Amino acid sequence: MTLLSVENLSVTLNTMGGPARAVRDMTFTLERGETLGLVGESGCGKSMTALALMGLLPETARASGAVRLEGENLLEYSEAAMCRVRGNRIAMVFQEPMTSLNPLHTVGHQIGEALSLHRKLGRGEAQKEALRLLEVVGIPDAGKRLGNYPHQLSGGQRQRVMIAMALSCGPDLLIADEPTTALDVTIQKQILDLIRNLVNDLGMAMILISHDLGVIAQSVDRVHVMYGGGTVESGPTAAIFEHLSHPYTQGLFAAMPKLGQRAKRKDGAKRQRLNTIPGVVPELADLPAGCTFAERCGLVTDECRAAPPPLTSVAPPAGNASSGNASAGIAPARIVEDHFAACVHLDEARARLNSA
Amino acid sequence: MGANLTFVQRCIRHRSFVAGGILSGALVGIALLSVVWTPHNPIKMNIRGRFADPTWNHLLGTDQFGRDILSIIMSGAQNSITVGVVAVGIGLFFGVSLGLLASARRGWWEEIIMRMSDFMFAFPAILLAIMLVATIGPGAVNAIVAIGIFSIPVFARLTRGAANAVWAREFVLAARAAGKGRFRITVEHILPNIVSVLVVQTTIQFALAILAEAALSYLGIGSQPPTPSWGRMLSEAQTMIFLNPWLAVYPGLAIAMSVLGLNLLGDGLRDVIDPRLARER
Numbered sequence: 001m002t003l004l005s006v007e008n009l010s011v012t013l014n015t016m017g018g019p020a021r022a023v024r025d026m027t028f029t030l031e032r033g034e035t036l037g038l039v040g041e042s043g044c045g046k047s048m049t050a051l052a053l054m055g056l057l058p059e060t061a062r063a064s065g066a067v068r069l070e071g072e073n074l075l076e077y078s079e080a081a082m083c084r085v086r087g088n089r090i091a092m093v094f095q096e097p098m099t100s101l102n103p104l105h106t107v108g109h110q111i112g113e114a115l116s117l118h119r120k121l122g123r124g125e126a127q128k129e130a131l132r133l134l135e136v137v138g139i140p141d142a143g144k145r146l147g148n149y150p151h152q153l154s155g156g157q158r159q160r161v162m163i164a165m166a167l168s169c170g171p172d173l174l175i176a177d178e179p180t181t182a183l184d185v186t187i188q189k190q191i192l193d194l195i196r197n198l199v200n201d202l203g204m205a206m207i208l209i210s211h212d213l214g215v216i217a218q219s220v221d222r223v224h225v226m227y228g229g230g231t232v233e234s235g236p237t238a239a240i241f242e243h244l245s246h247p248y249t250q251g252l253f254a255a256m257p258k259l260g261q262r263a264k265r266k267d268g269a270k271r272q273r274l275n276t277i278p279g280v281v282p283e284l285a286d287l288p289a290g291c292t293f294a295e296r297c298g299l300v301t302d303e304c305r306a307a308p309p310p311l312t313s314v315a316p317p318a319g320n321a322s323s324g325n326a327s328a329g330i331a332p333a334r335i336v337e338d339h340f341a342a343c344v345h346l347d348e349a350r351a352r353l354n355s356a
Numbered sequence: 357m358g359a360n361l362t363f364v365q366r367c368i369r370h371r372s373f374v375a376g377g378i379l380s381g382a383l384v385g386i387a388l389l390s391v392v393w394t395p396h397n398p399i400k401m402n403i404r405g406r407f408a409d410p411t412w413n414h415l416l417g418t419d420q421f422g423r424d425i426l427s428i429i430m431s432g433a434q435n436s437i438t439v440g441v442v443a444v445g446i447g448l449f450f451g452v453s454l455g456l457l458a459s460a461r462r463g464w465w466e467e468i469i470m471r472m473s474d475f476m477f478a479f480p481a482i483l484l485a486i487m488l489v490a491t492i493g494p495g496a497v498n499a500i501v502a503i504g505i506f507s508i509p510v511f512a513r514l515t516r517g518a519a520n521a522v523w524a525r526e527f528v529l530a531a532r533a534a535g536k537g538r539f540r541i542t543v544e545h546i547l548p549n550i551v552s553v554l555v556v557q558t559t560i561q562f563a564l565a566i567l568a569e570a571a572l573s574y575l576g577i578g579s580q581p582p583t584p585s586w587g588r589m590l591s592e593a594q595t596m597i598f599l600n601p602w603l604a605v606y607p608g609l610a611i612a613m614s615v616l617g618l619n620l621l622g623d624g625l626r627d628v629i630d631p632r633l634a635r636e637r
Contacts, residue, residue, distance in 0.1 A: 056532055059462060080537070087535030094533075099526040104548045113544065114534050165534060 001070050003172055003205050004030040004053075008065035011048050011057060011229075013284070020284035022048040022061070024230040028222075032172065035199060035206040037216040037237065039252075040226035043281055046209045048229075050175045053207070054092055055082040069173070088118040091166035093195075095178040097158035101150035107134075107161050108146030111168055118169040133164040138194060156187035160194070167198060174199065174206045180215060192219055213256060217241055225249045228282055228292030231311065235339030245314045245341040247349045248293045251277040291343070299345045299352070311340040366628050373624020379617025380559075387433035396424035398431040399582040419589075419603055420596060429610050431584035436614060439500050439569040439579075440562045446504030448558060451511020456546065458512070459519035460538045470516065473509030481506040482571055489577040496579035499572045506568075507561050514557050518550040552629040559622030563615040570611050586611050 011023035023045040030036055038046045052063045055074060067074040074085060086092075094100045101110060111133060112126035121129060127146065134142035137160040150158055159179060166174060176195060180188040196219055199206045208220050216223055216237065223240050225233040225248065233246040244250045254275040279296035288294055290305040297304065343349060367373055390398075401421040410417045416425040454473075458466040476484075485502035492498050522528060523546065531541050572578035573587025581588065586607040593603035 054533055056529065083535045083537050085535070086533055092530075092533040094526060094530055096526050100530040102527045102531070102545050102549070105544075113536075117535060117540075162530070165530075 002029050002068075003032050003034075003070060005068040005071075006053070006065070007068070009049065009052060009067060010064045011045070011052050012062050012064075013048075013058070014060040014062075015285055017283070017285040021287060022229050022284055023052060023063075024228070024287075025065070026224075026226075026231060028224060028231075028234070030173070030205045030207070032205055033200075033203050034222070035196075035208060035220040037220035037223045038207065038209045038226055039211065039213060039216045039223060041211055041252075041281065043284070044226040045229040046211075046226055047177055049226075050092065050177050050207065050209055053173075053175060054086055054090060055079075056086075084118075087114060087166075087171070088169045089171055090173045090175060091169070091171035092175045092177065093159070093162050093166050093179045096182050097155055097162055098182065100162055101158060103150055105149075106146065107148050107150065107153070111161070111165050114165050114168040129168070130164075133168055134161070136167070136198070137161070137164045138190075139164075155183050156191065159183060159187075159191055163191075163195065163198070167202070170202065172204060174204050175209070176206060177209045178211070179208075181210070181212070188215070195219070213252065225252070228287060229284060230292065230308075231340075231342065232293065233339075233341040234311065235314070239314075239339040243314060243339065243350070244353055245339070245346055245350060246293075246343050247297045247299055247345075248277070249341075250349065250353055251275075251296075299348050301345070303344050309342045309344045311342045312346070314339045314341050314346060363628070367624075370624045370628055372620045373628055376617050376620025376622070376624050379613055380621045383433055383614045383617060384437065386430050387437045390427075390430035390434050394424075394427035394430050396427045398423060398427035398584045416606055417602065420592070420600075425603070425606055428584040428589060429586070429606055432586040432589065432607065432610065433614075435496070435579055435583060435585045436566045436569060436611075439496070439503065440565045442500045443503035443565040443569075444507060444558055444561045446501070447507025447511050447561060448554070451508040452515045452554065454508070454512040455515025455517075456519055456542050458516045459523060459546070460542050466516070469512060473512045476506065476509040477513075482568065485568065485572060486575065486577060489572065494577040494580060496583065499569060499578040502572070503565050503568045507565065510561060511554070511557065514553060515550060518553045519546050522546050522549045552626065555629060556622045556626040559618050559625060563618035563622075566611065566614055566618070 006026055006028050009023060009026040010021065013020045013022050026045075026049055028036060038049060040046055048057070048061075051057050052061075053067055053074070055077065057063060063075055065075070069085065069089060074082065077085065101107070105113075108127055108130050111130035112121075112123070115121045115126040115129050116123075119129075131142055131146060134145055139145050139157055139160050145153070145157070150161075153161065159182075163179075174195075179195065180191050183191060192215060195206070195208075198204075206220070208216065210216050220237055223234065223237050224231045225240070225246065227248050233240060233249045240249065244253055255277060257274055277296055282288060282292055282295065288305065290303075290307055291297070291300075291309050294300045294304040367377075401423055402418070403421065406418055406420050416429070419425055419428070454469050458469040485499070485506060488502040488505070489495075489498050519542075528541060528545055531545055536544070569578055569585070570587030570590065573585040574591045576588070576591065578587055579585045589607035590604060590611075593600075593607070597604055
């Protein structure tokens with residue numbers, strides 16, 4: 001049975017400016033052992049999607065659609081029932097390891113609590129298990145660390161502790177919301193490797209949320225590129241990275257600084273500026289009727305503004321499979337039937353990319 | 357202040373904490389001592405020996421009934437402390453419970469609890485205490501209850517504000533994501549994180565309760581004679597203020613020193629408990 005199936009999930013926030021549609025018609029499925037990435041800029045609805053899955057939306061928010069965990073719609077669960085799902089079947093790792101731990105309790109105590117809550121372990125057993133988990137997540141001198149308070153640990157170690165807590169009850173699904181954003185680059189890699197290995201070893205499913213395309217490229221099987229609360233492009237990671245289809249995805253990639261960009265300056269050429277996507281993210285309370293990206297898109301026509309474009313399959317561009325700007329190390333995508341993009345001008349978009 | 361100092365070291369280095377501690381300690385010590393020993397029986401009159409000047413036998417002299425003033429002051433401390441402990445206990449228990457409830461449930465619960473405490477804040481506390489005592493009758497117990505009831509909204513509001521700030525922190529979201537319910541989060545995460553605020557407010561409320569009790573006794577609606585009480589000593593001394601001003605000075609000093617001590621202690625505790633807030637002194 002499909003582990004997680006999200007159907008037309010929408011989240012509406014009641015704000016001063018009227019209802020804001022933070023998430024619009026998100027639909028995806030996730031099997032055990034599968035990993036999914038949600039990528040997009042701030043305010044695109046990535047974190048709201050995660051909170052909706054956990055049932056932790058702010059009180060002013062209303063979710064509609066369905067979030068089925070092995071067939072059961074979590075949106076219909078009571079708070080008490082959700083408490084048994086959270087941490088137990090779905091676990092979450094947050095962005096800020098600095099603030100995600102209670103400063104007043106020791107690390108051992110906090111991991112132990114999670115264990116006693118869902119696995120009903122006694123105190124001694126819980127501490128033994130906590131020690132094992134700290135070793136699993138690669139904290140050196142784990143025995144000593146159990147008695148430490150969060151402020152005595154570094155950011156990377158704290159994030160490892162958070163991961164240990166998330167793993168403590170053997171969840172089916174791990175949601176990692178920007179797990180490496182607050183860490184420095186060398187630690188980022190270690191934490192990502194750790195998460196990836198644990199997901200592989202334990203056969204969990206994972207949803208990784210990030211605005212960092214590099215992180216996404218390395219870590220997940222499938223990607224949803226989100227914009228304005230909805231999916232604009234989805235598909236296997238390799239396929240998306242090879243055939244950037246939606247103008248927004250193309251813009252995101254173009255906005256990544258590339259190695260060697262500065263070198264051109266030495267040749268006397270004008271210093272190349274970082275590409276940006278013109279315009280700003282639309283106000284969620286006042287989304288356009290048509291494509292949410294229309295106002296920032298170079299290919300915009302009246303058709304775009306008329307109605308939201310449906311997600312349509314991206315046919316493999318004939319004959320020029322190698323002309324995309326695939327990142328090194330990603331195998332060329334062969335099956336692209338399940339690569340979708342929500343754009344009515346896909347052909348033009350791709351043509352523009354290839355000519356660039 | 358160095359980060360590596362232990363709790364005790366931080367306490368000793370904090371001047372207002374030490375001063376407040378000594379004064380409050382003296383208050384408690386004297387009250388405890390008076391339970392088992394006072395120089396004289398504080399309620400035994402000796403009309404022939406009234407208005408005696410300080411002697412070795414009566415260190416602070418005697419009052420208009422010839423009672424030993426030192427003994428009355430010492431026993432009066434008992435009264436003040438009892439009132440303080442019980443009244444603040446009432447306020448702390450109900451106020452913190454209501455504040456935590458408001459913060460955990462939000463929505464209507466929060467609205468109702470907070471509007472009720474706003475309602476109580478709108479009345480002058482002493483006036484309402486007088487009204488309450490007037491309807492249910494004078495006496496130490498009623499005074500305590502009245503003072504206690506009026507410290508409930510203080511604690512409720514403080515607790516709710518501090519708790520809301522903790523609820524908004526990320527580790528609470530992480531705790532919720534770990535499947536903990538509201539009650540468990542309140543006990544494990546919210547309460548421990550607001551204890552320092554509550555401790556400070558408790559000492560300050562304690563001082564206010566002592567003041568309030570003195571005021572009610574001064575008005576004759578607090579503890580009734582012959583129970584020694586600083587407030588009543590003041591009101592009795594008032595009529596003789598020109599004859600023998602010292603009668604008013606002693607209880608006045610006792611009240612002032614207790615309140616000062618408790619306020620200094622509260623101030624010091626705030627710094628000492630939470631080293632992050634510590635200021636250089």
